[in-house]
Structure formats: structure tokens, C-alpha cells
Amino acid sequence: METIYLDHAATSPMHPEVIEAMTKAFGQTFGNPSSIHTAGRQARKVLDDARTILARAIGAKDSEIIITSGGTEADNTAIFGVTNTLKSNGKHIITTQIEHHAVLFACEKLEKQGFEVTYLPVDQSGRISIEDFKNALREDTILVTIMYGNNEVGTTQPIAEIGQILKDHQAIFHTDVVQAFGLEKLNVDELQVDLLSVSSHKLNGPKGIGFLYQRTGTPLSATFLGGSQEKKRRAGTENVPAAVGFAKAVEITQKEMDTKRSQYEQFRNVFLKVLDNEKIDYKVNGNIKHSLPHVLNISFTGMEVESFLVNLDMSGVYASSGSACTAGSIDPSHVLVAMFGNNREELRNSIRFSFGLGLTEEMIKEAAMRTAKIVQRLAN
Numbered sequence: 001m002e003t004i005y006l007d008h009a010a011t012s013p014m015h016p017e018v019i020e021a022m023t024k025a026f027g028q029t030f031g032n033p034s035s036i037h038t039a040g041r042q043a044r045k046v047l048d049d050a051r052t053i054l055a056r057a058i059g060a061k062d063s064e065i066i067i068t069s070g071g072t073e074a075d076n077t078a079i080f081g082v083t084n085t086l087k088s089n090g091k092h093i094i095t096t097q098i099e100h101h102a103v104l105f106a107c108e109k110l111e112k113q114g115f116e117v118t119y120l121p122v123d124q125s126g127r128i129s130i131e132d133f134k135n136a137l138r139e140d141t142i143l144v145t146i147m148y149g150n151n152e153v154g155t156t157q158p159i160a161e162i163g164q165i166l167k168d169h170q171a172i173f174h175t176d177v178v179q180a181f182g183l184e185k186l187n188v189d190e191l192q193v194d195l196l197s198v199s200s201h202k203l204n205g206p207k208g209i210g211f212l213y214q215r216t217g218t219p220l221s222a223t224f225l226g227g228s229q230e231k232k233r234r235a236g237t238e239n240v241p242a243a244v245g246f247a248k249a250v251e252i253t254q255k256e257m258d259t260k261r262s263q264y265e266q267f268r269n270v271f272l273k274v275l276d277n278e279k280i281d282y283k284v285n286g287n288i289k290h291s292l293p294h295v296l297n298i299s300f301t302g303m304e305v306e307s308f309l310v311n312l313d314m315s316g317v318y319a320s321s322g323s324a325c326t327a328g329s330i331d332p333s334h335v336l337v338a339m340f341g342n343n344r345e346e347l348r349n350s351i352r353f354s355f356g357l358g359l360t361e362e363m364i365k366e367a368a369m370r371t372a373k374i375v376q377r378l379a380n
Contacts, residue, residue: 094171100178118136130161148177153287177197198210206242222234282300298353336350
């Protein structure tokens, strides 16, 4: 039986060209980029070239890219770095109820330290209201952190509009684009953001590396202390082979972005058409108009997510009930709770399918058919 991996929003397989580039780097680029001898300078050149590729992908300067260990560190660095620096200007933060836990838990920690956090609600499609945001904004707001696209339901937020509102405000604007990077055309000037978080393993790059974009002049204190790497903003010897792989993954996604978007939208349509043909009772969670193309979150009437996922796994379809970072948690998805409220059926019967490298339309049809058969069997 062919297995079909539909959990690319959790993590993605590395692209063969990424593996090839990293393998070469492992063997040839072993120097410490901080060393002044030839081996060190060679490693520095490779790292600088990778940084240039990362920066160009979002319309940034090379000097504005801080290489991190991934999206979580980038989010934490943005939130703690800003609040530690600007706490004398105010202690108010604005975020949303559906952020990744790397943001939510950081905000909860700051609340215990005396900061006040406004968690914006979302509608049933997972989108915030601009009016709610305007009403929440205060003179003492020092940080706004709102994700570009949600990892569980795919809904995107009006980031550029928020950036325009904050143009003349003291608040620093941070957005987590971990799910969107590589599928959405992102330009930091058009979005008017000050900080932006990215992770490599969501776009067929290696795990354990990401970056934080820091607009020139944006106040940010370091959270890692030690050496002078990353212009004294993030201590620690840089992972050069991972940076090479990350940059190669970004190069590939930038070239294939339009094709991938179109393909994933078609996958979505094909999957839902099979469910319709099999007369499956379902509802798509999220916002059809404002959505990432690779995330498809479906609520199946009468199903229970635990048994459903087990049956999907046994049938060779790998999907999830939401964020992989909360796997094993007995609590319902905080995203779905924010969208629908407590004790709603959607909290118990929603499955996330997410598309990526290596999939074909035939595989999507087969996965949808296996899914439909499980629903038909469990519903009887």
C-alpha cells in the first residue's frame, strides 16, 4: 500500500537538491565563520551568500537577517527582544487568540512579569477584525505580533493593512510567516513590518534553522549571549551546512511559487470533489478568500478525531488534527476554540490535510477516497 503524506504544514521532506547542497557543505565547508584563516573565510563567504538569498526573498538587506534555530526562536527573540528594550515606553502588547504557541506562551510569560496583553478574537473563518485591532491599539502599545497565515486552518490576516495603521505609532510590528513563506509573495516594505519570523523545515529545507528579519533601526535586545555572531544579536557558531540547505530551499521555492500555489489549489479542489462524489457530510474550516493554498482543514460530521486519525494512519494517509507542536495534548485546538467557541462539534471532528513536495493529483484522489471510505465505515 502506497503511503500518502498530507502533513506538510507540520514539517516537509527535504528537497533532493537541498540534501545535495548540504552534503557538499558538510564535506567542504567545515571552518568556523568567525575564524580569520582561509577555512574560516571560506565558511564566512558561504554563509554570507546564503544570507543574501534569504534577504532577497523578502525584499530585505543582508544585514537585517538574523539566522536562528527556527521559527520558535525567531518568535521568542522578537517578542522578548522588543519588550525588554521598550518596556519603559509602555507594557501593552497586541496579539491574536490563534497564534502559534511560540507567541502565545511568550506573551503569557510576559503577563506574569507585569505586561498587559490583548488577545484579539477571530470570526468563524479565523480572521481578525481591523476595527477590533484599532480599538485595542493604545498609546502605550509597544508590540503587535500577528501571524500572516494560520498553521491549522490556513486563514491569512490583513498584515499590510495593520502595518499601515502602525506606520506612525511607536509599536513594533512582528509577524510570523512560517507557514506562508515560500507560498506567498512577501515583501517587508509592502507589509510594513519591523520583524518577521521564518523557519526552514516548512519549505523542504533542514530542521533546526530559520531567521528573524529585523528592520534597520528596530530596537531588539539579544536573548542569546556569548560570541559576537549575527552582529551581536544572536550568539553561537553558525550552522553553515544548514544555512546552505535553507538558502537552496528558498531559491527553489521562489522559482516555483506560482506553480505550487496553483497546484495546491487544484489538490484542494480534487480532494473536496471526491468527498462530494462519495456524498460525505463535511465542512471546510477557514476562510476561502483569505487562505494559504496548502492547508485544508475539514470538519467531518459524526466523526471523532482520535479514531479517525488512527484509521487514516492505518490506511496509509498521514494527516493531523492541527499543530504538530501540540500532538498528544488532550486539550482541543485553541485555534478552533477561538473560531467556534467551547463544546462545538468542530473541536472533536476536524482534520488538517496539508500539501507539499512529491504529491500528484492521483495521490490526492486516492487519499480522499481512503478518507471517504473511513468516514462511511465509522459513520455506520
